[in-house]
Amino acid sequence: MKIIEASxxxxxxxxxVLKKDRFDHTLGVxxxxxxxxxxxxxxxxxxxxxxxxxxxxxxxxxSEQIKICKKYGVELTDIEMRNQKLIHAxxxxxxxxxxxxxxxxxxxxxxxxxxxxxxDMTKLDKIIFTADFIEPNRKMLKDMDVxxxxxxxxxxxxxxxxxxxxxxxLGSQDDEMDPMTIKTYEYYAKIVNTDN
Amino acid sequence: MKIIEASxxxxxxxxxVLKKDRFDHTLGVxxxxxxxxxxxxxxxxxxxxxxxxxxxxxxxxxSEQIKICKKYGVELTDIEMRNQKLIHAxxxxxxxxxxxxxxxxxxxxxxxxxxxxxxDMTKLDKIIFTADFIEPNRKMLKDMDVxxxxxxxxxxxxxxxxxxxxxxxLGSQDDEMDPMTIKTYEYYAKIVNTDN
Numbered sequence: 001m002k003i004i005e006a007s008x009x010x011x012x013x014x015x016x017v018l019k020k021d022r023f024d025h026t027l028g029v030x031x032x033x034x035x036x037x038x039x040x041x042x043x044x045x046x047x048x049x050x051x052x053x054x055x056x057x058x059x060x061x062x063s064e065q066i067k068i069c070k071k072y073g074v075e076l077t078d079i080e081m082r083n084q085k086l087i088h089a090x091x092x093x094x095x096x097x098x099x100x101x102x103x104x105x106x107x108x109x110x111x112x113x114x115x116x117x118x119x120d121m122t123k124l125d126k127i128i129f130t131a132d133f134i135e136p137n138r139k140m141l142k143d144m145d146v147x148x149x150x151x152x153x154x155x156x157x158x159x160x161x162x163x164x165x166x167x168x169x170l171g172s173q174d175d176e177m178d179p180m181t182i183k184t185y186e187y188y189a190k191i192v193n194t195d196n
Numbered sequence: 197m198k199i200i201e202a203s204x205x206x207x208x209x210x211x212x213v214l215k216k217d218r219f220d221h222t223l224g225v226x227x228x229x230x231x232x233x234x235x236x237x238x239x240x241x242x243x244x245x246x247x248x249x250x251x252x253x254x255x256x257x258x259s260e261q262i263k264i265c266k267k268y269g270v271e272l273t274d275i276e277m278r279n280q281k282l283i284h285a286x287x288x289x290x291x292x293x294x295x296x297x298x299x300x301x302x303x304x305x306x307x308x309x310x311x312x313x314x315x316d317m318t319k320l321d322k323i324i325f326t327a328d329f330i331e332p333n334r335k336m337l338k339d340m341d342v343x344x345x346x347x348x349x350x351x352x353x354x355x356x357x358x359x360x361x362x363x364x365x366l367g368s369q370d371d372e373m374d375p376m377t378i379k380t381y382e383y384y385a386k387i388v389n390t391d392n
Contacts, residue, residue: 002335003332003333004217004220004221004333007220007223007224007332007333008216008217008220011220011223020204021200021204024200024203024204024207025200027203027207027223027227028203028227028230031223031224031226031227031228031231031331031332032227032230032231034224034228034332035227035228035231035332035348037332038330038332038341038344038345038347038348039344039345039348039349044332048332134234135227136199136203136227136230136231136233136234136240136244137199137200137203139198145234148234148235149234149235151234152231152234152235152348153235153349
């Protein structure tokens with residue numbers, strides 16, 4: 001598929017199922033991921049598709065997201081059942097596979113892990129995880145200007161920086177933290193510190 | 197204005213007046229410009245607005261574009277009258293000012309010069325000129341992978357590289373070259389060669 005065909009196909013699909021702000025966020029993620037693909041020699045079409053679809057389940061009620069995961073045999077953890085806004089990543093992977101016909105596991109994994117990350121992420125995982133955080137429509141969180149530069153020059157450092165700030169932020173909130181986020185942070189802290 | 201408000205406002209306006217491919221190109225330019233703004237410390241909102249509006253006159257007939265320029269006292273050169281696809285940049289500047297109420301001359305200039313460039317461009321001029329060439333929906337022209345990396349690391353070199361390739365390409369076509377393109381090329385050739 002030409003990249004403009006992928007851009008159009010999933011843009012049109014996402015505008016049908018996402019609320020307005022979420023749709024513009026999605027465009028921001030898809031094109032930020034494409035720009036990161038320029039820098040880090042990733043497949044641009046895969047970056048656009050994963051970016052366009054990463055939140056495809058976000059505007060569906062949590063109860064429906066749970067049903068989608070059950071239907072396709074994707075298990076949910078106790079923490080996901082207690083903090084249900086985490087579920088959209090797994091439900092999104094299911095919809096990407098079965099509603100939007102994406103059969104590339106590399107794209108599906110990037111959607112599945114875009115919220116928590118995972119240790120030893122693929123390049124596309126890291127791009128979508130990072131693009132989701134930095135895209136231009138996001139409000140200016142702590143260190144955003146620095147992280148945005150890192151995202152286009154040093155991908156592991158950007159991933160580490162986002163995880164560090166997210167853990168600091170989540171530590172001050174009531175939401176329960178997903179242990180995968182902590183594992184991912186520990187993995188990238190080691191990589192970034194080894195690099196120094 | 198929050199950046200997401202600017203994204204939405206001009207996205208909605210452009211979808212009304214642009215053909216489908218041109219609209220997706222426009223989204224690509226706006227978000228590529230925003231990513232370049234991350235790297236080069238440019239105002240992100242101005243990059244988004246200039247990117248969204250840069251081709252706002254593109255899908256209007258040339259005869260109408262000429263009338264718009266006349267109405268607002270913007271002179272057209274003999275070359276523009278012979279190669280009328282060049283006119284959309286000046287007509288776009290007029291519409292940005294008078295239809296979309298942009299009064300920031302920095303944004304208006306970036307729209308006006310996005311096709312030919314000009315010597316000693318502003319940072320925003322360079323970002324829009326470059327984003328227009330590299331955005332993800334563009335087909336893979338010669339050296340595109342190299343130029344896309346330069347665009348996110350060395351802006352003057354990207355501008356030079358685009359101009360050089362455009363002059364090589366235009367030299368092999370029947371279209372008459374705008375002398376501004378040649379002047380801009382000569383200016384950036386000197387800068388890039390001085391840097392080495």
